[in-house]
Amino acid sequence: MNEQKNPNIHCTVDQCRHNLCTEPFCTLDTVHIGTHETEPSVKECVDCNSFEKRCGAR
């Protein structure tokens, strides 16, 4: 796998398999952002739905 940094998507979630890890960026071309709330009001209400747990991540 030859994953490239997407400089347009800054992300520090290195538990995600799509994170570059050596730098805080995503490697996907696009990500799907959503919410688990009916009326999101703060940033904690918003999720990256493209997250996938990295193998070996706790």
Ligand code: SF4
């Ligand atoms: S998919 Fe979402 S959580 Fe995973 S590295 Fe990309 S932006 Fe971060």
